[in-house]
Amino acid sequence: MKKYYIYLMIGLMPIIAIGQDRDKQAGGGGLMNTDSIKSLIPEVRQKLLKDVDVIFNTRMGYDSHIYDGSHEYSNFAMNQLRFEIKGKIHDKVSFRFRNRYTREPIPGNLDNISRSVDLAFLKFDLSPRTQLSFGKLCADWGGYEFDFNPIDIMAYNDVIEYADNFLMGAGIAHSLGNGNHSLSFQVLNSRTKTFEEQYGASAPPNVNPSEYPLAFVTNWRGKFFGGKFETTWSYSLFNEADGSHMDYFALGNKYKAKNFVLYYDFQYSNEGLDNKGIVSSIISSEYPYAAQDVLYVENWLRAEYLVAPKVTLLLSVFNSNHSWKGNPDPNASSKLSTSYGLIPTIEYMPFKDMNLRFFVGYIARKYDYTNYAENAFGVKDYTTGQFSIGIVAPLLVL
Structure with a gap:
């Protein structure tokens, strides 16, 4: 062509x-x-383009990888590249599409859309305060870690890292009062894959797939003290299989001062069948099936301080606790491991009128197993590290 x-x-x-x-x-x-x-683009379509943004969400750089204190390799990498186009196509209808080029484009056999597609939905303004969305949506989970543009997160805590975060479904959102509070409700697929594809031979013999693999997500966002303190709290119910569901609470809190922002998230995921797969991977040497009745409890803290007009210091600290409450051994401890993360970062923004930043950061992770897990399943503690220097930017090209 x-x-x-x-x-x-x-x-x-x-x-x-x-x-x-x-x-x-x-x-x-x-x-x-x-x-x-005469313009090649008709005047009617020019008006449409005024309300459309085309964005390349980009994070790229040079990474050095470390395992248990020893350098493994260093390489240039495109850590994030997500093409996004969004805008209005009618006074009351808008759309958003975002595709990730750093993930294999494999269609999920439940939702029939590539997992590389984050977002593909239409939004309808039912009233000035109420919107209805339909398509592949971002699950409206509470917590600010997941609210960030993915290019601004060097590494996620475990729950978000291993969850299906973008799911087909429908949602409605409504702003209350003076706009300081809003409520949303979503009905989504509980995953992108069918039960058979998700669990395969690891499905426990006593667990059958559900006829309605759906998730129900509710979220409340609030602003207090003139916007200095904000919240995004949610509860989600995921129907994984017959008799097995997941209760997920995410409580996000944000405090904003003149040159300082502090975020704190608490995550609690109680899963009848191990959706994340972390506990199942720990016990896999002795137990061939996906773990049942598992619990993930997390804390995530991020601080941002503008030390100069163009320089920002960032620090993320987080941990995740992994427990197997359904362990058939009555004398065993339910807790199996804890992971820790520390990410200090410096960002430099050279242009006032463009959100392009140079960054230097380090991702330090530690995986600490309990004595019981080490003795019963042969796992061992280890650490990882990644030093990165590069560029991060949502490149608005239209």
Whole structure:
């Protein structure tokens, strides 16, 4: 197809040259008379483009990887590249599409859309305060870790890292009073894959797939003290299988001062069947099935301090606790492991009118197993590290 475009341009070149020559003869000084030129894009569609944004969400850099204190390898990498287009196509209808180019485009056999597609939905304004969304949505979980643009997170805590965060479904959101509070409710698929694809041979013999693998998500967002303190709290019920569901609480809190912002998230995921797979991977040497009755409890803290007009210091600290409450051994401890994370980062923004930042950061992770887990399943503590230097930017190209 490209060669036909080339042939077309070659064919048009004489016509363009003749047009320029005529313009010179008419005293145009070698410049074409732009008043006589018609746009290739119809005026109606130009109006649509005024309300459309095209964005390349980008994080790229040079990474050095460390395991248990020893350097493994260093490489250049495109850590994030998500193409996004969003905007209004009607006074009361808008759309958003975002595709991730750092994930394999494998369609989920439950929702029939590639897992590389984060978002693909339409939003309808039912009233100035009420919106209805339908399509592949971002699960409206509470917590600010998941609210961030993914390019601004160097590493996620375990629950969000291993969860299906973008799911097909429908949602409604409503702003209350003076706009300081809002409520939302979503009905989504509970995962992107069918039960058989998700668990396969690891499905416990006594667990059967549900006819309605759905999730129900409620969220409350609030602003207090003139916007200095904000919250995003949610509760979600996921129907994983017959007799097995997941209760998920996410409580996000944000405090904002002049040059300082502090975030704190608490996550609690009580799962009848191990959706995240972390506990199942720990016990896999002795137990061939997905773990039942597991619990993940997390804390996430992030501080941002603007030390100079163009320089920001960031620090993220987090931990995740993994427990197997359904352990058939009555004398065993339910807790199996805890993971820890520490991410100090420096960002430099050279341009006032463009959100492009140079960054230097380090991701330190530690995975600490209980004595019981080490003795029963042969797992061992380990640490990982990643030093990164690069560029992060949501590149607005239209």
